[in-house]
Amino acid sequence: MDLSELQKRLSGRRIFHAYIVTGADGQDRMRAARLIANAAVCSGTGSAPCGVCRDCIKAAKGVHPDIDVLSREEKAKEHTVDSVRDLRARAGILPNEAEKAVHIIDDADLMNLQAQNAILKTLEEPPEHAVFVLLAENPLKLLPTVRSRCETVTLPPKIGATDCPEAVGAIIRAYASGDDLALVRALAPVKKLDRAGLAELISALRAKAVTSLGPAELLRLSDTLDEAEKMSGANVNAGHITGLMLGSLCHTK
Ligand SMILES: [Zn+2]
Numbered sequence: 001m002d003l004s005e006l007q008k009r010l011s012g013r014r015i016f017h018a019y020i021v022t023g024a025d026g027q028d029r030m031r032a033a034r035l036i037a038n039a040a041v042c043s044g045t046g047s048a049p050c051g052v053c054r055d056c057i058k059a060a061k062g063v064h065p066d067i068d069v070l071s072r073e074e075k076a077k078e079h080t081v082d083s084v085r086d087l088r089a090r091a092g093i094l095p096n097e098a099e100k101a102v103h104i105i106d107d108a109d110l111m112n113l114q115a116q117n118a119i120l121k122t123l124e125e126p127p128e129h130a131v132f133v134l135l136a137e138n139p140l141k142l143l144p145t146v147r148s149r150c151e152t153v154t155l156p157p158k159i160g161a162t163d164c165p166e167a168v169g170a171i172i173r174a175y176a177s178g179d180d181l182a183l184v185r186a187l188a189p190v191k192k193l194d195r196a197g198l199a200e201l202i203s204a205l206r207a208k209a210v211t212s213l214g215p216a217e218l219l220r221l222s223d224t225l226d227e228a229e230k231m232s233g234a235n236v237n238a239g240h241i242t243g244l245m246l247g248s249l250c251h252t253k
Pocket residue numbers: 041042043044049050051052053054055056
């Protein structure tokens with residue numbers, strides 16, 4: 001489930017008491033957690049988060065008093081039972097402004113056993129007004145009893161610059177050989193890139209193309225990349241851009 005899918009699910013205002021967010025990277029997990037938190041505190045009407053109510057505005061600024069983030073103490077390898085007990089105490093208090101108070105635990109998979117048992121007690125009998133969001137790189141480090149009480153949100157893996165070298169080689173090879181099916185396959189991961197990833201991919205393709213393609217093919221690719229860059233600058237999503245690249249690079253029309 002990616003962020004837009006999560007947003008769709010949250011929009012119906014059905015918020016669970018506890019979530020585990022896993023997959024992608026730490027930044028995306030926190031983004032998903034903040035989306036859940038925002039939907040939970042939203043006091044607007046229609047789909048949540050509405051984006052315009054007082055609560056949504058505070059949540060977007062990161063200053064909502066009912067959204068609480070527990071991070072590990074600096075340099076600490078794990079969450080200790082003390083910090084989780086503090087969080088439980090806070091969770092028992094009624095929200096300040098919203099109907100729900102959201103408690104995000106970053107790196108929840110780094111709670112030690114005692115800390116996990118402490119949070120488990122709260123998850124077993126959660127206060128009506130509390131929502132917990134546990135972020136975990138490795139959810140299997142969480143006790144099965146903790147996992148079973150949470151709705152799990154698994155974000156798709158992030159495809160970033162580090163995955164580019166393979167994609168770049170595959171795209172150029174497929175294009176140069178005229179194998180359209182291989183080109184379709186090679187371009188598939190591009191759909192998942194964000195803007196920065198796409199920009200990196202485009203410049204890597206340009207560099208590689210110069211050394212691997214003949215003049216006519218090089219020109220065609222270079223025109224296609226110019227167009228892709230323009231679209232990316234205009235915030236067109238990667239899916240559409242991939243479609244364009246495919247359309248202009250395929251040999252059979
Ligand atoms: Zn709202």
